[in-house]
Amino acid sequence: MRDEAALIAEFARDERLPPAFSDLAARLHRPLAARIAAWTATAERRPLVVGVCGPQGSGKSTLTALLAWLLEARDLRAAVLSIDDLYLSHAARQALAREVHPLLATRGVPGTHDPALGVAVLEALGQPGPVVLPRFDKARDDPAPEAERPVFDGPADIVLLEGWCVGARPQPAPLLADPINRLEREEDADGLWRGYANAALAGPYRSLFQRLDRLVLLLAPDFEVVRRWRGQQEERLRQRLIAQGRDPDLAMDETQLDRFVAHYERLTRWIAEDLPAAADVVLRLDAERRPAETF
Ligand SMILES: Nc1ncnc2c1ncn2[C@@H]1O[C@H](COP(=O)(O)OP(=O)(O)OP(=O)(O)O)[C@@H](O)[C@H]1O
Numbered sequence: 341m342r343d344e345a346a347l348i349a350e351f352a353r354d355e356r357l358p359p360a361f362s363d364l365a366a367r368l369h370r371p372l373a374a375r376i377a378a379w380t381a382t383a384e385r386r387p388l389v390v391g392v393c394g395p396q397g398s399g400k401s402t403l404t405a406l407l408a409w410l411l412e413a414r415d416l417r418a419a420v421l422s423i424d425d426l427y428l429s430h431a432a433r434q435a436l437a438r439e440v441h442p443l444l445a446t447r448g449v450p451g452t453h454d455p456a457l458g459v460a461v462l463e464a465l466g467q468p469g470p471v472v473l474p475r476f477d478k479a480r481d482d483p484a485p486e487a488e489r490p491v492f493d494g495p496a497d498i499v500l501l502e503g504w505c506v507g508a509r510p511q512p513a514p515l516l517a518d519p520i521n522r523l524e525r526e527e528d529a530d531g532l533w534r535g536y537a538n539a540a541l542a543g544p545y546r547s548l549f550q551r552l553d554r555l556v557l558l559l560a561p562d563f564e565v566v567r568r569w570r571g572q573q574e575e576r577l578r579q580r581l582i583a584q585g586r587d588p589d590l591a592m593d594e595t596q597l598d599r600f601v602a603h604y605e606r607l608t609r610w611i612a613e614d615l616p617a618a619a620d621v622v623l624r625l626d627a628e629r630r631p632a633e634t635f
């Protein structure tokens with residue numbers, strides 16, 4: 341097995357993470373990778389599918405990327421998939437916006453992904469041979485062209501499926517009655533949009549989430565912190581666009597961001613209430629993304 345400390349240092353450098361990250365990785369990522377390896381050893385089917393659910397900007401893609409490195413160092417083949425890569429195209433969401441509800445134009449809530457694509461990719465990852473993984477380009481707000489999609493050489497031992505609503509269960513109908521923020525009050529007064537998202541969770545998303553063997557749940561201190569974390573993400577996107585010589589205004593400004601995260605508020609709050617009881621590992625993060633408990 342490759343030296344984990346050296347691997348973590350390399351990862352932190354590549355990802356430009358703060359110096360304190362190495363300590364965190366020793367307390368969190370290393371033991372979590374060991375736990376996932378142990379789950380894999382006793383799993384009844386391959387690949388073992390581990391869901392990583394956490395609010396926007398909570399650090400899911402960083403966590404899963406490092407876990408994949410650590411698992412590979414243990415000679416386990418680990419693929420990472422994000423539910424964000426299953427978003428419907430811009431045109432498909434525009435069609436939903438016309439036909440069902442205007443708020444479905446914005447990517448995010450259940451109903452704006454293609455869960456059947458996720459099921460098909462998980463299935464393909466269980467077979468030998470190359471699998472072209474889906475990729476969504478947030479600056480274009482559209483799936484990336486095939487040439488930009490990564491290829492995983494299957495079969496995978498483990499798939500880490502990360503996303504802000506991975507494993508979410510529908511809300512009981514009475515909880516849908518009252519709007520929870522201004523967006524819902526002003527633009528979904530009759531509850532059609534939130535009802536559609538909830539029905540999607542109860543329907544097509546169930547087939548994807550039923551495939552999860554294990555669930556790791558990250559929780560934010562509160563929704564204000566989620567807004568801040570998501571803002572940091574967008575700032576990174578802006579910097580990346582500048583570095584690539586692309587238009588930085590493809591990233592959202594503060595007003596757009598407030599409206600964007602309002603779409604996520606209901607389900608983010610519901611997940612924090614409902615999923616801890618169902619998760620295998622629950623990590624309560626502070627505002628600096630540090631878990632309160634040692635693992
Ligand atoms: N443990 C950490 N310490 C400090 N910074 C971190 C840590 N984990 C992640 N970050 C930084 O926080 C930001 C968000 O992380 P990441 O992209 O992993 O979040 P995410 O949950 O996948 O977000 P999204 O749901 O929007 O895709 C990134 O800039 C990342 O470098």
Ligand SMILES: O=C(O)[C@H](O)CO
Nearest residue numbers: 396424447448478504
């Ligand atoms: O950018 C997005 O699509 C949301 O923040 C979910 O990750």
